[in-house]
Amino acid sequence: GGWNSWSAWGDCTKDCGGGLQTRMRSCKPVPNEGLACEGVLEEGRLCNRKACNTNGRYNSRSQSLRSTDNRKREDPDELQHYGYPAPQIGDPAAEEWSPWSVCSTTCGEGWQTRTRFCVSSSYSTQCSGPLREQRQCNNSAVCPVHGTWDEWSPWSLCSSTCGRGYRDRTRTCKPPQFGGNPCEGPEKQTKFCNIALCPGRNMDGNWNEWSSWSSCSASCSNGTQQRTRECNGPSYGGAECQGHWVETRDCFLRQCPVDGKWQAWGVWGSCTATCGGGTQRRDRVCYGPFFGGETCQGPKEEYKQCNDRKCPEPHEICDEESLGPVVWKETPAGDAAAVRCPRNATGLILRRCILDEEGIAYWEPPTYIKCVSIDYRNIQMMTREHLSKAQRGLMGDGLSDVLQNLVEISQDGTSYSGDLLSTMDVLRNMTEIFRRAYHSPTSGDVQNFVQIISNILSEENREKWEEAQLIGPNAKELFRLVEDFIDVIGFRMKDFRDSYQVTDNLVLGIHKLPANAATDITFPMKGWRGMVDWAKNSEDKVTVSKSILSSGLSVSDDSSVFVVGTVLYRNVGNILSLQRNSTVLNSKVISVTVKPFPRSLLTPLEIEFSHLYNGTTNQTCILWDENDGASASASPPGAWSWRGCRTVPLDASRTKCLCDRLSAFAILAQLSPDMNMEKVLVPSVTLIVGCGVSSLTLLLLIIIYVSVWRYIRSERSVILINFCLSIISSNALILIGQTQTRNKVICTLVAAFLHFFFLSSFCWVLTEAWQSYMAVTGRLRNRIIRKRFLCLGWG
Numbered sequence: 001g002g003w004n005s006w007s008a009w010g011d012c013t014k015d016c017g018g019g020l021q022t023r024m025r026s027c028k029p030v031p032n033e034g035l036a037c038e039g040v041l042e043e044g045r046l047c048n049r050k051a052c053n054t055n056g057r058y059n060s061r062s063q064s065l066r067s068t069d070n071r072k073r074e075d076p077d078e079l080q081h082y083g084y085p086a087p088q089i090g091d092p093a094a095e096e097w098s099p100w101s102v103c104s105t106t107c108g109e110g111w112q113t114r115t116r117f118c119v120s121s122s123y124s125t126q127c128s129g130p131l132r133e134q135r136q137c138n139n140s141a142v143c144p145v146h147g148t149w150d151e152w153s154p155w156s157l158c159s160s161t162c163g164r165g166y167r168d169r170t171r172t173c174k175p176p177q178f179g180g181n182p183c184e185g186p187e188k189q190t191k192f193c194n195i196a197l198c199p200g201r202n203m204d205g206n207w208n209e210w211s212s213w214s215s216c217s218a219s220c221s222n223g224t225q226q227r228t229r230e231c232n233g234p235s236y237g238g239a240e241c242q243g244h245w246v247e248t249r250d251c252f253l254r255q256c257p258v259d260g261k262w263q264a265w266g267v268w269g270s271c272t273a274t275c276g277g278g279t280q281r282r283d284r285v286c287y288g289p290f291f292g293g294e295t296c297q298g299p300k301e302e303y304k305q306c307n308d309r310k311c312p313e314p315h316e317i318c319d320e321e322s323l324g325p326v327v328w329k330e331t332p333a334g335d336a337a338a339v340r341c342p343r344n345a346t347g348l349i350l351r352r353c354i355l356d357e358e359g360i361a362y363w364e365p366p367t368y369i370k371c372v373s374i375d376y377r378n379i380q381m382m383t384r385e386h387l388s389k390a391q392r393g394l395m396g397d398g399l400s401d402v403l404q405n406l407v408e409i410s411q412d413g414t415s416y417s418g419d420l421l422s423t424m425d426v427l428r429n430m431t432e433i434f435r436r437a438y439h440s441p442t443s444g445d446v447q448n449f450v451q452i453i454s455n456i457l458s459e460e461n462r463e464k465w466e467e468a469q470l471i472g473p474n475a476k477e478l479f480r481l482v483e484d485f486i487d488v489i490g491f492r493m494k495d496f497r498d499s500y501q502v503t504d505n506l507v508l509g510i511h512k513l514p515a516n517a518a519t520d521i522t523f524p525m526k527g528w529r530g531m532v533d534w535a536k537n538s539e540d541k542v543t544v545s546k547s548i549l550s551s552g553l554s555v556s557d558d559s560s561v562f563v564v565g566t567v568l569y570r571n572v573g574n575i576l577s578l579q580r581n582s583t584v585l586n587s588k589v590i591s592v593t594v595k596p597f598p599r600s601l602l603t604p605l606e607i608e609f610s611h612l613y614n615g616t617t618n619q620t621c622i623l624w625d626e627n628d629g630a631s632a633s634a635s636p637p638g639a640w641s642w643r644g645c646r647t648v649p650l651d652a653s654r655t656k657c658l659c660d661r662l663s664a665f666a667i668l669a670q671l672s673p674d675m676n677m678e679k680v681l682v683p684s685v686t687l688i689v690g691c692g693v694s695s696l697t698l699l700l701l702i703i704i705y706v707s708v709w710r711y712i713r714s715e716r717s718v719i720l721i722n723f724c725l726s727i728i729s730s731n732a733l734i735l736i737g738q739t740q741t742r743n744k745v746i747c748t749l750v751a752a753f754l755h756f757f758f759l760s761s762f763c764w765v766l767t768e769a770w771q772s773y774m775a776v777t778g779r780l781r782n783r784i785i786r787k788r789f790l791c792l793g794w795g
Contacts, residue, residue: 147175
């Protein structure tokens with residue numbers, strides 16, 4: 001191989017103004033290898049650079065160059081004979097190289113080329129250098145290797161010493177690789193040989209008679225039969241028998257039998273009766289049999305009993321009823337009807353039909369425990385997505401926004417009891433997310449988490465809680481949720497410090513302490529910045545001794561950090577319906593947790609409670625025991641227990657509890673027979689005596705004025721009687737308001753009227769001053785003035 005010599009330089013493309021000359025060379029092919037040349041196939045150089053005159057020759061030379069370029073572009077066959085595309089002259093500054101062409105081979109080593117063109121300008125042509133380049137390419141695919149034969153072995157000896165014989169030779173195939181083709185041709189060759197004639201007369205071989213046909217190879221469907229014959233001879237160098245020694249033919253006796261096969265059972269049909277016992281039927285189809293096969297074994301139809309309960313009597317069926325836009329269909333007692341939740345929620349509204357004591361069916365109030373508002377559902381789904389990412393070890397953001405949205409949504413109370421279930425699920429998932437490295441909770445996240453718990457414990461949600469506790473969260477789940485949250489947040493706090501979260505319905509404290517430098521903890525801290533009035537004025541408190549944190553620890557113990565969580569619940573006893581018929585939870589609830597859990601409590605916890613209700617007896621300290629009631633299948637594990645606490649009465653309104661375990665604590669009291677528990681608080685004796693004496697005195701004054709009215713009748717007496725009435729009304733409203741703090745509507749009305757009567761009392765005093773001024777000046781002489789006094793006092 002190698003390049004041939006360069007050809008002579010061609011004519012210049014221009015006579016003046018700068019033209020281009022080109023020359024070429026060809027590649028010498030190598031037999032069985034193709035081209036093996038690298039380098040430039042064509043090159044050019046500038047020529048005739050002298051300036052042109054204005055006689056117009058420039059245009060003709062430019063046209064000549066373009067004609068040359070076009071000719072070269074249209075005649076590529078000569079160079080393609082050697083594996084190269086047609087050459088073209090180009091200016092690398094005027095036009096970029098084209099992309100490299102596809103490799104010339106699909107596997108192994110090949111060639112790639114690229115080209116560029118020379119763009120002629122209107123004033124000169126300055127193109128130099130190669131217009132085409134080539135490079136080797138190595139395709140990643142492995143080329144297939146075809147199978148090849150080795151050399152033939154020597155011919156064997158003749159198989160017969162006289163007469164006709166044969167000899168053979170063999171060869172071995174090297175197997176193909178990478179998908180190559182196998183060896184083509186025979187592996188063995190045979191030829192006849194005849195060393196010498198055998199003595200006697202030559203006799204050719206001849207065939208004997210054919211044997212009988214064999215039996216068919218298959219007893220049914222398609223088969224084959226064979227028959228054979230033998231060659232008699234040859235002898236003394238005679239010829240072999242001509243033809244085949246075996247013959248084959250097709251045979252078919254009969255079709256093979258196909259047994260029947262059952263298809264899948266169909267669905268159960270509708271019951272023949274809605275009550276009193278009916279039947280349902282389902283059937284199946286037998287596919288086959290064919291050609292004498294066996295039929296399907298087993299029944300074609302199947303029946304079962306359904307709706308075997310007794311049919312209800314007419315009085316045991318709840319009639320169809322409409323409540324607003326919802327229509328409840330006729331339903332027998334013991335069943336529940338369901339309709340879709342309103343448009344702003346997902347799920348079903350359930351309503352049970354039950355029997356009263358006389359056996360008459362009636363509708364229970366509908367329950368919305370399966371209804372979840374769209375906003376709550378969206379937050380619940382987003383939280384589950386975050387938890388799924390956290391469980392896979394991913395990092396995420398946007399969790400703080402989810403908490404903030406839930407705070408804003410739950411601020412005004414929940415719409416349905418299902419919203420409470422959804423919120424509890426969100427908070428549990430949030431706690432699991434906080435355990436992982438997916439999200440580092442900020443102080444704002446902690447505050448929002450506690451605020452959400454406070455929002456769902458508000459009085460507005462009391463009825464929803466009563467409904468939700470039928471299948472959902474109870475005291476056990478609420479206490480465990482808060483305890484897990486304290487555990488997670490406490491150990492993720494960086495420094496040894498206290499964290500207080502103060503809300504309208506609970507106060508939560510998290511204390512992170514070193515075990516070797518622990519101090520006594522008193523909760524709540526009344527002087528904490530931002531402490532709400534109900535907690536600041538409360539006499540409830542708990543003291544956690546430092547000996548609890550160091551009990552059972554050695555100096556080298558790795559558990560050198562403790563997290564103490566304390567929670568004061570304002571109204572969890574009322575929300576979760578912890579009172580019973582004869583007993584009542586007579587205090588707020590205080591929860592204490594320590595992590596890691598101490599081995600023992602050498603010093604008992606001291607919890608002081610102030611009583612909520614007057615007139616109760618038998619004050620008993622109780623704690624929440626999760627192990628109590630675990631064997632009862634009808635109730636969830638956990639119950640209030642008096643075991644582990646000792647009651648120490650302090651005075652008529654306070655009780656101290658000394659407890660030897662960590663849990664949630666409260667005071668349980670016995671109700672008086674005539675005590676009305678619908679009232680949150682009975683007015684104090686001082687308030688009753690004060691308001692009563694004031695009202696009786698004012699009433700006595702009115703009676704005296706009325707009895708001698710004809711003698712003292714005047715505008716001033718009218719003003720005084722109205723002033724007394726406004727004060728008496730104010731005292732009555734104060735006593736009523738103290739007993740109706742749970743009812744939001746009544747409480748609002750009492751507050752409004754109380755403001756009105758207090759303002760009226762002030763206005764009547766002002767009216768008295770005006771009347772005195774008018775009397776002194778002598779202008780009090782007509783009835784119009786008296787009407788103005790009444791308008792001013794009550795208006």
